[in-house]
Amino acid sequence: MESIKDKVAIIGMGCTKFGERWDAGLDDLAIEAAYEAFEDAGIGPEDIQACWYGTVTAPTTGLGATHAANPLKLRIPMTRVENWCITGHEALRNACFGIASGMYDIVLALGVEKLKDTGFPGLGTGRGMGPVLEARRTSPGSFALIATRYFYTYNLTPEEGKITIGKIAVKNHNNGSMCPKAHFRNKITLEQVLNAPIIAWPLGLFDCCGNSDGGAAAILVPAKIAKNFRKDPVYIKGLGQSFDPLLPHVRPGFDWLTWEALINSSRQAYEQAGIKNPREELDIAEVHDCFTSTELIIYENFGFSPRGGAKEDIDAGFFELTGGLPVNADGGLKCFGHPVGASGLRMTYEVYKQIQGKAQSPERQLKDVKLGLSHTFGGPPQVSAVAILGRELG
């Protein structure tokens, strides 16, 4: 197996305003994301040779890549990808392979999701596990299973546990408050988190990400020609992806804390990028905080914190903007919501901008970002994707 390291570069990215975009359909979101990316790369849609397009809950108005081809008037090879919550990363990953194979020189990775045309506030029930196992299952109901078991395993009282994950929500909202494209831009206090209505015990309202519309896009070229387009391209250093082989709910012996998909996908990406100690070497990480309990276990499965040690790092502010490894510097899914097909590319957009020193609103800009990670995680059963981006070749 070869490494993807330094074979592909990103020369342009776009990201829509996320939120309840009653004004915008799937087509509008695709246009908004793609045209910002075209402008950023200094190219036009006519330059794109192939497109990978990610969306999950596509409306009945069009399957396949319809909602990318129609609005953008593309007459090129187009592939629709869908892979749970990592769909945005799948568009990026497969587009990278399109470049790395030598088949294409300029490709578009596009991820768009329109959730707010469904008439209900969450992602709803009835996906993934079939009519009987799925009945009345929801995402918060399933991810809360992690929190309950984590608290039990590490002897945290429900109050201590809720404070621990609540601090993640406070951190992400603080970051998101400085991000113009975020859906939610309100700072919150720990007290607000703890007093919020329960969505799925032990998760309260602020432990859950919002339900938003959005889109994001990336233009990819071979690394060796990237500087022909701009002086500060960002290079792909590693791409990892892994599934878990059986629903966590019924997986024999599963501890609800050790997720093979997380461990495998991060290990693959670290190895390709040559990262030995992610806690020290990464300058920024955008991880899948669909729920605060998810971000908690990602710290430990990604090697950011030792097992059982996340609480100590959270209490010390290690993942805050001023900490050793800022996580979700743009506010994460907590503030952007999770328009499923867009999220992986939206997170990659933040890492890309931070590396270039061009984060939206300078107060959030981190110093000297050389290496960053973006990550999405979905299911069930779980699937996880990791992309590592770098400022320099080599």
Add this chain to the structure above:
Amino acid sequence: MSGIVSYGAYIPLWRISRDTIAAGWGRPSLGGERSVANNDEDAVTMAVEAVLDCLSGVEREKVDGLYFASTTAPFREKQCAALVAAAADLRADIITMDFGNSLRAGTAALRAAVDAVNSGSAQNVMVVAADCRLAYPRSDYEQNFGDGAAAFLVSKSGAPVATVDGSYSVSNEMYDVWRLDKDIFVQSWEDRFIIEHGYLENMYKAVSGLMKKYSLDMKSLNKAVFYAPTARAQQTLARQVGLDVKTQLQDLLINNVGVCGSAHALMMLVAALEDAKGGETFLLASYGDGSDAFIIKVTGQVIKARDGRRGIKGFLNSKRALPSYERYLSYRGLVEAQPGEPFRLFPSSSASWRERNWAIRFHGSRCRDCGLITFPIQRVCYGCRSKDNYEEVRLSDKKGKIYTFSLDSLAGRSDDPMVPHIVIESELGNTRIYSIMTDCDPSEIKIGMTVEMTFRRLYEGGGMYNYFWKCRPVR
């Protein structure tokens, strides 16, 4: 001679005080409480409960017939007995039959089972009756009715708990209580007429006919297990036939359960057996479009048979109070609950058929190579990847402990807004099972708590009822 070798019963967890119902309408209360099936229960699920109770200590592979009786079958066309037999994980090569339409359906099924076993056409027939009838809101019947089920295993071999030593029936054509094919609620004619010319007249004929046929004296009876629509009607009948109301009359279960339709006479018989001694003689009589009467002789096995089953006593003591009349109306579908998050996956007949062994029989797979048990059935082993090399194992009769849980406020119906999601570690091979918990107080759920499985109706969709297993705190 055939005999009853095992019995079981079921009473739903939920009870409502008749005062609460009465207060809803500003009417007098009949006193006491009645049982109420949960919003995920129906005659089929209650029948499964009673059958499982009856199967305790029984080799279920030997059961070669299942007769289901109800006036509230969830299907107009489609057999309930086949579904109950599958959920109870009985063999497929058995006789299954549904009995319905009459409050006598339960005893009709019992008599048919006795006849089948006596004739040699079957060896071990499970009889189960379950009912959850609906009365018009505000009517006396609404307070009077209850929901429940009873089951008996009738067998030619084995040590009987009781033998059925004689029977006598009368048939009667009359509109006294009825439902047309399109009716939801029980209709009835004027009370004095239907008690006098319906209940009393026909019960008297059947009871006296039975006693005469077998030359028995009323004084020889230890208990008369008389179905009745009211306690007063039961006592009037007892006096008419010359029984001592105080000592010979089996309690009607009216004060604490309510009248459970076609299951009621059989539930009373279970209750009678729970207090019986060997050598006692019962008279069992049901009513509905006539009457079925039986002589039941109790054997010395009756004491031993009480072990390991819940019966009426066990389920009576395990209860929770429904807090409001509105909740009762919603549980029984009389006011419409807001359905909660919409379901996008409706049952598919062909998919459900393929999945029947895990979804209905609740089987997991045990790998023949590494022994790992997984639920649902896995063709390729999670542990060792051995392919198509497994045996099916039943998990429905195993208890388990909660491994982790969450209390979901998003997806529930408006009358049960919190859905407890439970990951169970089964006592069989630590098999992991995922299910919703029902019949519980969510605030009492914790890791390590012991749960048991219960067959429930999940929801209606795509023109079908979707049945599956949930868990509940051990009752």
